[in-house]
Amino acid sequence: MNTMTRVVEKQPHVVFIPFPAQSHIKCMLKLAKLLHHKGIHITFINTRSNHKKLVESGGAHDFKDIPGFQFRTVSDYPSSGAEDDGVEPMTPTLAEVWMYLADNFFDSFLDIVSGLESTPATCIICDGFMTYTNMITAAEKLKIPIILFWTMAACGFMGFYQVKVLTDKGLLPLKDESYLTNGYLEMEIDWIPGMEGCRLKDLPQYMLVTKLDDPIFKYHYGTAQAAHNVSYMIIHTFEELEARLVNEIKYTFPNVYTVGPLQLLLNQIEEKENKRTGLNCYSLWKEEPECLQWLESKEPGSVVYVNFGSLAVMSLEDLTEFGWGLVNSNHEFLWIIRTDLVKEQPVVWPQELEEEMRTKGFLAKWCSQEEVLSHPSVGGFLTHGGWGSIIESLSAGLPMICWPYSGDQRTNCRQMCNHWDVGMEIGRSVKRDEVEKLVKLLMDGLEGKRMKEKAMQWKKMAEMATSSNGSSSLDIEKLANQIINFS
Structure with missing residues (x-):
């Protein structure tokens, strides 16, 4: 008698890695909710202090006890031991969290993913500003596809992306600090379609430094260039708003999805399901009615x-x-x-x-x-x-x-x-x-x-853009199908 081995397909399961700040978490939670609605399991990773805020503000309430949606937390600051004595630990600053995660997030992330045995992770959606924690290396180690999510406009991404271009052209770093005030920053950057008239002063100030080894400069330089090391990218915009710029980005990068405005896409789901059209709380702070x-x-x-x-x-x-x-x-x-x-x-x-x-x-x-x-x-x-x-x-x-x-x-x-x-x-x-x-x-x-x-x-x-056949709705469908195909 022939025995046949039945191949069991993996359940599509995305692990979300937001940058630990309010606007990034809010944006990524909305995308996670949309993908969950498409039948994709979600594991959402917050830092411990941010998740505490999210729960206390009611921001996690809509995700409570939903099958296939779970939160996991990582430490974001060395334990002082005070909490063991019943003392409320101090909330770390964003800078302190950023520095701590640089050294500790990688191992914590691998521990979380290894614990997802019943429904193994099949995809990572990582905030573009979290690649400094070696998430692309982690994806390679785990043999899981990774998608970078820029929770910003196409112009915002392109602004950061100009760090290397401006450096290659010899326009950065600045010769000295006098260049901050002598009119040099009025220089127009005329090579970006859809950003005509943009000046050096209109770009993120983090890049306007006098030394290439400036830590913040190096961070943003590496962050923007990491986009070349992945095959998929999401931007929170809609094509009609930034058509020429989106086309330019799509010419440079292989697979780009524009998925905004996310709240309007969520509203579309509520309307289709005849649910009460309302806004959900994704806030780290308690909202005052x-x-x-x-x-x-x-x-x-x-x-x-x-x-x-x-x-x-x-x-x-x-x-x-x-x-x-x-x-x-x-x-x-x-x-x-x-x-x-x-x-x-x-x-x-x-x-x-x-x-x-x-x-x-x-x-x-x-x-x-x-x-x-x-x-x-x-x-x-x-x-x-x-x-x-x-x-x-x-x-x-x-x-x-x-x-x-x-x-x-x-x-x-x-x-x-x-x-x-x-x-x-x-x-x-x-x-x-x-x-x-x-x-x-x-x-x-x-x-x-x-x-x-x-x-x-x-x-x-x-x-x-967010109507049934709109550009963002179609891109969400393409994104969801791509994630399902990963599994």
Whole structure:
């Protein structure tokens, strides 16, 4: 009697590795949820302190007890032993976490993957900024395909990618620090389709250094070039927004998927399944529902929403200038002020300003940003220019004022103002008169009206991209099928 060996196909199983910051985790959780909906098992790896925050804020609630979706954690800071004595350990800074993971994440990751015996991992989706932990080497060791996910716009990725190009052209590093102020940074970079008019000063400031051995420079240099060492790449944008730039990236890299805006894709699933269309919490901080309650009493399009993201910090002087500018604009505002927004000191307002702000504004520590942006009472957004904030604002059809802080935010701001025509930039040195002027333009001026109309056009384009036959929907299908084929 012939015996036949039955071949059992592996269950597609993706291990997600986010960079340990709010916007990266939020974006990757949304993609993980979409892929899980396609029948793919998910293991999502957070650092211990970030996962604690996610659970305490309710951000992990929607994933609780879902078959085929699990969280795993890695240590992100050396144990002090204090927790064993019942003492709450201090939360490490992002810089401390980054340094610790450089030496420890690789082994912890291999331990997690080796423990997935019942449903072995068949694919890794790694944040593009986590390759410094040797994840490409880990994928090779495990013989598992790896996909890099850039939780940013195509312009943001291309901005970082220019580190090598500019170095090869002899434009970097800077000759000396005088080049930061002598007009050199006004030089236009004219070789990137879709980023015409981009200047050196519009690229991430981390690359504007005077020495090639600068640690942060080397990190970003290596991170961007690591894209050449993988066969698949995901970018959180939609083709219609950055068509020429996406085409350029696809010409350089073999398999690129554009999957944004992710929230609109999730909304599509809810609508198809006749579920309540709503927004889920993916936040490391507890969101305050009072923000939405306050907005309910306001006139349509009358409120300025202000949020500088999860990492930006400023001086108390800058915060005060923003405050006076908002108050003097005579527009009501909803302002998110994190407890750590001001550098190394508590927020203490001048008494007169505090009284004015109580009358015209609502201050909170965190909110459900997508719900706020889509609220009819909100008419404009004062933002730091993080990509998560910009793509959420475009999805809501809202114009912006941008105060770029770090990373890809300078590049985003340039594109937002000069190519997408939905924003205005505010100077790095904050002045209350400029804040007042730009808020009035945004909310009342002809410029604001024009930008609002353009933002509404991008909103419609984003909705088209995430419709059943839209570019992002098709790319999600292609991505899911590729992952299934890996197994």
